[in-house]
Structure formats: C-alpha cells, structure tokens
Amino acid sequence: MKHIYTSLDIGSDSIKIAVCELYQNKLNLLAATSVKAKGIKRGLITDVDSAAKCIKEAFNDISDMVGFKIDKAIASVPSYLAEYNIIKGSTDINGNSSITSRDVMKSLEVAISSKKLEGKEMVTVLPIDFKVNDDMAIKDPVGLRGNKLSTRAVLVTVPKKNVYSVLGLLEHIGIEVVDISINNIGDMYSFKNKNFEEKVSAIINIGSDTTSISIYNRSVIVKSTIINCGGKNIDERIAEYFNIDIVVARKLKHKYALASKKHARSNDFIECKDTSGGSIKINQYELSEIVEDSIKEILNLSKNELNTLTSKRIDYIIITGGMSNIAAFEYASYDIFGENINIGSMKMIGVRNNKYSSVVGNIVYFISKLKLKGQNYTMIDDGENTRSISESPDSTLSKIFGYFFND
Numbered sequence: 001m002k003h004i005y006t007s008l009d010i011g012s013d014s015i016k017i018a019v020c021e022l023y024q025n026k027l028n029l030l031a032a033t034s035v036k037a038k039g040i041k042r043g044l045i046t047d048v049d050s051a052a053k054c055i056k057e058a059f060n061d062i063s064d065m066v067g068f069k070i071d072k073a074i075a076s077v078p079s080y081l082a083e084y085n086i087i088k089g090s091t092d093i094n095g096n097s098s099i100t101s102r103d104v105m106k107s108l109e110v111a112i113s114s115k116k117l118e119g120k121e122m123v124t125v126l127p128i129d130f131k132v133n134d135d136m137a138i139k140d141p142v143g144l145r146g147n148k149l150s151t152r153a154v155l156v157t158v159p160k161k162n163v164y165s166v167l168g169l170l171e172h173i174g175i176e177v178v179d180i181s182i183n184n185i186g187d188m189y190s191f192k193n194k195n196f197e198e199k200v201s202a203i204i205n206i207g208s209d210t211t212s213i214s215i216y217n218r219s220v221i222v223k224s225t226i227i228n229c230g231g232k233n234i235d236e237r238i239a240e241y242f243n244i245d246i247v248v249a250r251k252l253k254h255k256y257a258l259a260s261k262k263h264a265r266s267n268d269f270i271e272c273k274d275t276s277g278g279s280i281k282i283n284q285y286e287l288s289e290i291v292e293d294s295i296k297e298i299l300n301l302s303k304n305e306l307n308t309l310t311s312k313r314i315d316y317i318i319i320t321g322g323m324s325n326i327a328a329f330e331y332a333s334y335d336i337f338g339e340n341i342n343i344g345s346m347k348m349i350g351v352r353n354n355k356y357s358s359v360v361g362n363i364v365y366f367i368s369k370l371k372l373k374g375q376n377y378t379m380i381d382d383g384e385n386t387r388s389i390s391e392s393p394d395s396t397l398s399k400i401f402g403y404f405f406n407d
Helices: 048-066 101-113 160-172 183-191 194-198 231-242 246-255 284-309 329-337 354-373 396-405
Strands: 003-010 014-023 026-036 072-076 083-092 120-132 135-138 148-159 176-181 200-206 211-217 220-227 269-273 279-283 316-320
Touching (some): 003 048, 003 183, 014 048, 014 354, 026 048, 072 354, 083 120, 101 120, 101 148, 101 354, 120 160, 120 220, 148 160, 148 220, 160 176, 176 183, 176 354, 183 200, 183 211, 183 220, 183 316, 220 284, 231 246, 231 284, 279 284, 284 329
Parallel strands (some): 072 176
Antiparallel strands (some): 003 014, 083 148, 120 135, 120 148
C-alpha cells in the first residue's frame, strides 16, 4: 500500500496544497500548489462561493500534477481564540500486560472526557508524557508492562465556527476531511528539532493579512495569538508611497526589494507604471527602506506579544511564513531579536519556500498520530487495502474523531 497524504492550508492570500508520500520512513513531496485565494480575509471565510471556487481550482491543479484524483485531505482551521488546556486521564491495564496503542488512546479519551467544551470544538490532543504505575515522564509507553497507564496532554480547542465553516465548505465541493489541525502545530512539526524538545520555544509566522505567534514547551504548543498585520500591510505602504497599483507593489516587494536597506543599492533602478499610467523609476534602496521599516514594525509587535504571552525566557525562536523568504530578511530580524533568531528553512525538495511550512508540517503531525495509534493508513483509494474514513460515524466531525480514537 502506498502511503500518500494530502494537506490543505486555507490562507488569506493563497490556497496551498501539498501531497506527500511516506516511503521507507522518509517523507517525499509528490506535488505542491499555491492558488490565489478569494473570499477569505484574515484566515476566515467571508465569501463562500468565491472561496469554494479557488479551493476547487487548487484541488484540480494538484490532481493534474500527481495524475490521480485528490479528494481527501487534512485541513487547517483558523486558530483565532484557540485555547490550550492541560488534561489528565488514566486507564487500567488488565493482567499487568504489555501496553498497546489502544491503551494509549483510551487514556487520552478519558482525559478529553474530563474537560467540558462549552462553545468550543476540539481540534486535537497533544500528549505531554505518560506514567506507567509509578514510572514518570515516559514519552512512549507502548510495549512496557504495568497495571495502570496515566497521561498528561494538551487539549487544543477553537470556537465551533472556526471548524464548521471549513468542514462545511469542503464537504460542499466534495472534499473529504480526514483530519483537522491548526497551522501553529504544522509549523512546529516542519521545523521540529532538539531545541524544540528541550527548550521553551516560539514560532512567528508572518502571513499576508495576519501574523501568528505561538509558544511551545518541549515540543507542545501552550499559547498562541494573532496580530492583524502582515505582508499586505507592506504592499499597501509601497503602493501609497510610489503611487502604484498594489499588485505591482507586491511584485516589487518579492522580486526587487531587500529586507535590509544596508544591503540595497541606491543606483539600482527598476521602471514601472504608476496609477495614472505614467512611467516611474524606483531605486532599490528607497524601496528596501520601506520594506525594512514595515518588517521591523511587525517583528516589534510580535516581540511584544511574546512578552505578553509568557514571562518565561524563550530560548529558541523561528520566523517563518512567506514574508521570511524576502532577501536579507535575517538582518532585519537581528536588529529586533539579536543574532540568536532563526529564519525557517524548508528543506524538502520541491517546497523550499516558507509559505509551505504549515501545510507540510500538518502532514508530519498526522503521520505522528498514526504512529501513536499503531495504524496503517493512506488517503488514496487502493482497492481493499485502503481503510476509508467514510466507514466511520455519520457526521463529518465524528468521522474525524472516530478515526482518531477507534481502530
């Protein structure tokens, strides 16, 4: 059975889809696409028909790329007002026998049932550690012997509308949602390393309309927030300053500007049309000065939010998102955070662009959940070998969580 997984990121600026195959324990990209988003503002669906059209276009594109129909996916949902609550649960192990994946899932299910979800919907549950009898802080208890298994985990919830707006839209266009996640989790799984496992860490993802700031304690997300500024604010400043169309401003930002004016050339010009149809020459230094000031403003706001979210020392910070791909971005970030800041670097062949960090990371996270369950699964039809989530309970959401908890 081929192990193929698809992930969808519904962004304000673009719809991103990645299809990956897990082969011999290595994740390989089969295809990735990015389609201009419509009907989506600040990560939320504002025009269902427009959003449905561009998402459908993205799925058609990715299906053409891989040569077979893609109609199942992991979907990211908006992380607005997300909450992260520590929960605890335990289950008895009959006959002091070896602990199985089923026992692990039972302990998590008990933990979740202890929390009332008033006006919220569960997105996922992230195990912190396990306890077998009196042995503490075990990361993987499967195969150990004991008569009681206990767990601590983080329950991730968002407002119901964040989930159902996405599920309803995808169901409308014939896409089956296999799992849901939030991009804050996907980002961490894209860049997860020893620093995340041992330290208090943070990720800043600068998107088009918004910037998300997330804090992690030993690879588990504990807090997040969103500020309403991003790459589009920079486009608007460029457009206003040079009196040019915002589409032109965006192209100049990505193809010509630097994030540090110190590395730009004052005698290097590019010619374009202004809004009146006249010709205008823009030098790289002046353009880069606007971009640098705007980026530093976003990073300063992000730094303030980090200080608000936690009083703990943050030892490791990564910046990702499409904006972090701008040339010389690291120099602007050094001025705000010092030289210990890390700019994300997508290393998967075919998606060496940080705008794909969330969508690829959510596939990595999904695979980690399969491992937790000890389950074999693929998102493409492969005869009788493929277990379809359609066989689970009735509603879309119950299918997702029925899949997560039931063999």
